Amino acid sequence: MKKKLVVLVMAMLAILMLAACGEKSKEDVTKDLKSKVEDMKGYKADAKMTLQVGDEPQTYDVEVWHNNPNYYRVALKNAAKDQSQMILRNDEGVFVLTPALNKSFRFQSEWPNNSSQAYLYESLVQDVLEDKEATFKETKSHYVFTTKTRYQNKQMLPTQEIAFNKKDLSPATVKVMDADHNSLVKVEFSKMDMKAAFDKKDFDMKKNMTGAQLEVPVTAGVEDKEFTVLYPMSEITGTELVEEKEVATENGKRVVLTYDGEKSFTIIQEKTTVVPTMTVSTSLKGELVDLGFTVAAMTDTSIRWTNNGIDYMLASNDLTPSEMVMLAQSVQGSMVK
Secondary structure (H helix, E strand, O other): HHHHHHHHHHHHHHHHHHHEEEEEEEHHHHHHHHHHHHHOOOEEEEEEEEEOOOOOOOEEEEEEEEEEEEEEEEEEHHHOOOOEEEEEOOOOEEEEEEHHHOOOEEEOOOOOOOOOOOOOHHHHHHHHHHOOEEEEEEEOOOOEEEEOOOOOOOOOOOOOEEEEEEOOOOOEEEEEOOOOOOOOEEEEEEEEEEEOOOOOHHOOOHHHHHHHHOOOOOOOOOOOOOOOOOOOOOOOEEEEEEEEEEEEOOEEEEEEEEEEOOOOEEEEOOOOOOOOOOOOEEEEEOEEEEEOEEEEEEOOOOEEEEEEEEEEEEOOOOOOOHHHHHHHHHEEEEOOO
16 A cells, blocks of 8 residues: 555656646746747748727738848738838838838838837847846746837837747737736737748849739829828827918818927828839938838937828927827827817
8 A cells, every 4th residue: 555655656746747847937938039039040920910099999911021130021901991011121221112102211220129019020039038027927828928118109008918839939919018008009920930031032122012012003092082180199298289270282281280388299291192103212311110000200309100191290399209109109080189
């Protein structure tokens, strides 16, 4: 009887030791993620990104190509609104392409290294590595980290929850949260090829513009868009709308919203124009900023973007970069909030 008891105890201890050996610590997984990124030569990823901004969620299909070290191609599509945009990085710089408008803009930018990027694998791993206070948990299928973000408006989006698949450490989901832990941005990865190979021409600006226009023709739906004035849904304490002025232009009208108070700013809106024939890319001063639904150009005193056929510019000598990004992301309301 004693022998049977000893054997049973030994067997249980062996099982417990095996189980313990199977579990990985936060440090183990972090080390594995770092090695995975360092060894990877390139990847392709497909994902769905949902933004909880405005009156209703907006969903975008995201296709990512990355070839080490500095080649990127990120295609963003919103089928419901006939919108598409592409971010390219190659030896010539960083480009933002809007196929339906036949426009391309060139930035001298550090993108994507200067900020968190919820749909870029190496950016997610970098967020994990840089946040020494990141929390870690293990589920049946995933390793889950909760980290600080590196966004320009990190006061609005301070934390994110990143789930990596246990099987191959590929990203599964990312939830970017506000200060109350509400998920405002969710990225769900559906496919990840971690051994993708590329040709240098895959990241050529002209080739990608032509290819994108086969899917979204120039002027697709743009000229038919109704010009509805939109207002920021986020508020700056002590600042309010004091004037709304409409100015006639060659292409229709321009609307100027003036906000005054503790931190004054101006928002200008007008219908965008379609370029008949694509010329050399327009160079824009400022840093490329991903607003989620579109890409913007930001300087110390302004931020410019195009969305749904309308050009926007927000200018201020008082707002911080985080406040400008927050307001730009919230210009979604058709009535003053």
